[in-house]
Amino acid sequence: MKRKSLRTFFYVIGFLAAGFLWGAAMALIKNTLVTPWLPVAVGLAFASLVFPLAFVRLRSEGNTVRTVVNSVIYFVAAIPLGVIIMLGTNRLTASETDGHNEYAVVTGKFSEEHNQYRTVRNRRVYSGKRTDYYLTLTLPSGHSMNYRVTPHAFGFTRTGKRIELHLSRGCFGYEVIDSIGLKNL
Numbered sequence: 001m002k003r004k005s006l007r008t009f010f011y012v013i014g015f016l017a018a019g020f021l022w023g024a025a026m027a028l029i030k031n032t033l034v035t036p037w038l039p040v041a042v043g044l045a046f047a048s049l050v051f052p053l054a055f056v057r058l059r060s061e062g063n064t065v066r067t068v069v070n071s072v073i074y075f076v077a078a079i080p081l082g083v084i085i086m087l088g089t090n091r092l093t094a095s096e097t098d099g100h101n102e103y104a105v106v107t108g109k110f111s112e113e114h115n116q117y118r119t120v121r122n123r124r125v126y127s128g129k130r131t132d133y134y135l136t137l138t139l140p141s142g143h144s145m146n147y148r149v150t151p152h153a154f155g156f157t158r159t160g161k162r163i164e165l166h167l168s169r170g171c172f173g174y175e176v177i178d179s180i181g182l183k184n185l
Contacts, residue, residue, distance in 0.1 A: 011069070011073065014073045014077060015073065015076075017077055018073065018076040018077040018080070021077055021080035021081055021084065022080045024080070024084055025039070025043070025080035025083040025084050025087070028083065028084060028087035028088060028091060029083070029087065030145070031091070031176060031177045032087055032090065032091070032170075032174050032175070032176050032177075033139070033141070033143050033167070033174060033175040033176075033177070034087075034174045039082075039083045039086055039087055040079065040083060042082055042083065042086050043078070043079040043080060043081070043082030043083040043086070044079055044082070045082070046078065046079075046081070046082030046085065046086075047074070047075050047078035047079050047081075047082055050078060051071075051074065051075075051078075054074055054078075055071070086172065087174070089170070089171060089172070090170030090171060090172045090174050090176065091170060091176050092170075093170045093171035094168035094169060094170040094175075094176040094178070095168055096166070096168055096178050098168060098169070099166050099167050099168035099169070099178055100166075100167055101164055101165065101166055101167070102139060102140060102164075102165050102167055103140070103162040103163065103164055103165070104137040104138060104139050104140075104162070104163050104164075104165050104180075105137070105138050105160065105161070105162055105163075106135050106136065106137060106157055106158070106159055106160065106161045106162075106163060107136050107137070107138045107144070107159065107160075108135070108136035108159060109133075109134070109135055109136070109154060109157070109159060110134050110136070111131050111132065111133045111134065111154070112131070112132045112134070113129050113130070113131050114129065114130045114131075114132065115128075115129060115130075116128050116129065116130050131151075132148060133148065133149050133150070133151055133153075133154035134146045134147065134148055134149065134154075135147050135149055135153075135154070135157060135163075137163060137165075137180075139165070147180060149182060153182050157182070163180060163181050163182060164180075164181035165177055165179070165180055165181065166178040166179045166181075
């Protein structure tokens with residue numbers, strides 16, 4: 001019984017680590033001007049290259065189902081790790097002083113409402129709504145992104161306005177967004 005609960009604990013920790021890695025990978029993809037499938041493909045290649053080394057530890061003697069589950073957990077965690085290694089290295093080597101400025105055009109504005117809850121005596125109690133405000137920015141290269149802004153910036157920014165972006169190029173050749181010029185609003 002103790003061995004089974006320890007295995008379950010490691011599965012839960014593995015899925016939590018995979019979720020954290022995917023979140024970090026998506027944050028890096030958001031600030032890099034690259035099509036999302038390319039870093040994911042590099043992450044899959046990284047996971048596939050390292051898999052034979054990891055398979056020695058992943059396989060379970062006589063239990064095929066556990067071996068398959070361990071392999072799935074491995075790929076779910078190793079793919080974003082490859083993305084983080086690639087885009088993180090690109091981000092760390094991007095020099096802000098060597099960058100250049102481009103102007104993005106605000107092509108749209110939208111807001112999203114979310115319900116908020118708080119915990120009272122182990123129960124979730126509704127406590128109101130929260131609104132997030134976004135601007136859709138389009139760069140001259142055609143790359144489009146949604147950027148979260150404050151309600152004040154949302155109110156004062158008009159569709160068609162040009163916003164200055166500072167971009168730097170990393171070691172893999174992908175441009176990284178260093179800053180977005182919404183400070184003067």
